[in-house]
Amino acid sequence: MDGTLAILGAGRMGEALLSGLLRSGWARPDAVRCTVRSPERARLLAEAFGVRADTDSPSAAAESDVLLIATKPQNIRALLDQIAPKVHAAQTVISVAAGVPTGVIEAALPGDIPVVRVMSNVPVQVDEAMSAVAPGRHAGAVHIATAEAIFGHVGRVVQLAEEHLDAVTALSGSGPAYFFLLAEAMIDAGILLGLSRDVSSELVIQTMVGSAKMLRDTGRHPVELRESVTSPGGTTIAAIRVLEQERVRAAFLNAIEAAKRRSEELGGA
DSSP states (O other): OSOOOEEOOSSSHHHHEEEEEEESSSSOOEEEEOOOOOHHHHHHHHHHHEEEESSSSHHHHHHSEEEOOOOOGGGGGHHHHHHHGOOOTTTTEOOOOOOOOOHHHHHSSSOOEEEEEEEEGGGGGGGGGGEEEETTTTTHHHHHHHHHHHHHHHEEEOOOOGGGHHHHHHIISSHHHHHHHHHHHEEEEHHHHHHOHHHHHHHEEEEEHHHHHHHHHHHHHHHHHHHOOTTTHHHHHHHHHHHTTHHHHHHHHHHHHHHHHHHHHHHOO
């Protein structure tokens, strides 16, 4: 990484990004500064990662080339008020605050500050995140490339217009929760059928890992892969029939649409 990075609001997402960037070698500890609200939390981050960590966000903003805003959405306006006098147009501001439009951030900062909004997800913790990058009005190719470089070291990245980020939030941002809910249900089904929790968990988790790798690595359509498992008159088609009768597909469509609406509401708020 060229220059210095400040992670403002190094909570779970901020810490996961910090860990991944250091682990990949893209960032050096002496080129990263983190800020948090608690001195004790700052001490723990400094000890764990060897970075400078404290509670002084304005100072961190003044001395860094890239500002990564990882605070909770409800705290972002207070943070922007604190750092606004220190931010300048030669910096890149990247926000992962869910539901907060770039226009809100741009309006709170002086001048034509380049702002890039990113919607990522919790697999950032294992370097398998899915992130969508959307530029604000003043962000150019170099600022987008910086955001893509950061999140590309902890998973995969796509660039989209900001108008699509509420859909991204509903689909991949919240997506891990849907996946975990499905895993939970399948594990419980295994227990119902007489398997131990440990055995059921191992069967389900490895099945999900293997199936996800097939989707990603073969490039085949999900329908094609599903049909390859579904023999005429067999066990799988019996199960699929019940899932369709119970409108599981429609439930997923409705749930994800509801998540998008809620993201839009939070952004408006």
